[in-house]
Amino acid sequence: MTEPLHEREPARVLLANQPTRGHWLRYGADLGPRFWIKRDDHTGSELMGNKVRKLEYLMAEAQAQQATHVITCGGEQSNHARATAFAAAQLGMQSVLILRTDDPAQPPAPAANILLDRLVGAEIVWISRAAWRDRNRLLAEQADKLRAAGARPYIVPEGGSNALGSWGYMRAMRELVSDLATIASPAEPATIVYACGSGGTGAGLVLAAKLWKLHERGIRVTGVNVCDDRPYFVNAIGAICAEADARWQLGANVTADDIDIADGHVGLGYAKSRTEELVTIRDVARADGIVLDPVYTGKAFHGLVTELRKNPRRFGSTVAFLHTGGMFGLFSSPETIAQVL
Ligand SMILES: Cc1ncc(COP(=O)(O)O)c(C=O)c1O
Numbered sequence: 001m002t003e004p005l006h007e008r009e010p011a012r013v014l015l016a017n018q019p020t021r022g023h024w025l026r027y028g029a030d031l032g033p034r035f036w037i038k039r040d041d042h043t044g045s046e047l048m049g050n051k052v053r054k055l056e057y058l059m060a061e062a063q064a065q066q067a068t069h070v071i072t073c074g075g076e077q078s079n080h081a082r083a084t085a086f087a088a089a090q091l092g093m094q095s096v097l098i099l100r101t102d103d104p105a106q107p108p109a110p111a112a113n114i115l116l117d118r119l120v121g122a123e124i125v126w127i128s129r130a131a132w133r134d135r136n137r138l139l140a141e142q143a144d145k146l147r148a149a150g151a152r153p154y155i156v157p158e159g160g161s162n163a164l165g166s167w168g169y170m171r172a173m174r175e176l177v178s179d180l181a182t183i184a185s186p187a188e189p190a191t192i193v194y195a196c197g198s199g200g201t202g203a204g205l206v207l208a209a210k211l212w213k214l215h216e217r218g219i220r221v222t223g224v225n226v227c228d229d230r231p232y233f234v235n236a237i238g239a240i241c242a243e244a245d246a247r248w249q250l251g252a253n254v255t256a257d258d259i260d261i262a263d264g265h266v267g268l269g270y271a272k273s274r275t276e277e278l279v280t281i282r283d284v285a286r287a288d289g290i291v292l293d294p295v296y297t298g299k300a301f302h303g304l305v306t307e308l309r310k311n312p313r314r315f316g317s318t319v320a321f322l323h324t325g326g327m328f329g330l331f332s333s334p335e336t337i338a339q340v341l
Contacts, residue, residue: 032312049325053168161200169204189316265303
């Protein structure tokens with residue numbers, strides 16, 4: 001799978017273990033479709049999850065610009081920020097992370113992803129939820145500061161979610177197509193289901209699905225949003241796809257009809273868990289020995305199960321759930337998951 005994806009595929013640097021493997025699940029045998037899972041949580045260890053695939057392209061651009069520093073932003077337990085900090089260290093660059101927290105004067109304890117950020121030597125700039133609205137300006141200001149000090153900064157957008165990062169999930173789609181060819185017969189409709197947090201993963205999958213006309217082969221793609229709502233993500237994913245189309249003249253012409261989001265599963269809000277979501281995480285661990293995280297994959301998987309309880313045919317006869325990682329998030333508040341153990 002090292003051959004080019006497309007004649008205009010941008011340069012990438014190898015960071016992820018890929019192709020990732022997949023396997024059937026025992027969980028959910030009573031829910032209707034067969035459940036298969038793609039283990040993008042195995043793209044690495046410190047660099048695990050979906051962010052690594054996007055970073056292959058983003059960090060290649062940073063290297064081409066001879067960047068000395070990468071700057072990015074996220075929530076306090078951002079998997080993306082942690083992955084970016086490790087990718088930077090692996091490629092010999094420094095990292096600056098702008099992280100959102102309740103009270104920047106009292107930053108959170110160094111646990112889970114924050115512990116790893118600190119371990120790898122990332123500089124952390126804590127900002128309030130109010131300041132988060134200005135994150136793009138703050139990223140630019142950090143870059144100016146570094147430039148003034150003689151460094152060469154490269155800004156990685158929130159979630160690694162822009163047109164360049166979306167190539168990571170176009171590439172993953174090529175793996176998924178060959179995975180599905182071995183697990184589902186061409187006549188069986190299959191749906192790839194993923195957790196949607198900033199839209200970059202979805203954009204890559206949707207772009208590739210449109211380019212390669214996968215609906216003609218019965219392959220559909222559905223995101224379960226873990227924050228915001230369906231209109232927000234139809235817009236966000238549509239914008240990334242349009243940017244990619246314009247920049248590399250892909251001719252995909254993604255429209256709102258190509259973007260399926262199963263809304264209604266955000267629950268108590270971003271990074272807040274309901275007991276039933278935690279129970280699903282526990283039950284998947286016990287049935288299959290797989291760890292889903294409470295913020296993204298556990299919430300999305302619980303949303304998938306809830307959709308299937310309403311309509312077992314919603315996703316066709318095979319569901320391919322994309323495990324996008326996030327395990328470190330489980331350790332940020334162990335008492336939460338401990339409630340259901
Ligand atoms: C573990 C995990 N899964 C899914 C997502 C969502 O991916 P995206 O931001 O590309 O929508 C993220 C990050 O936001 C994540 O950390």
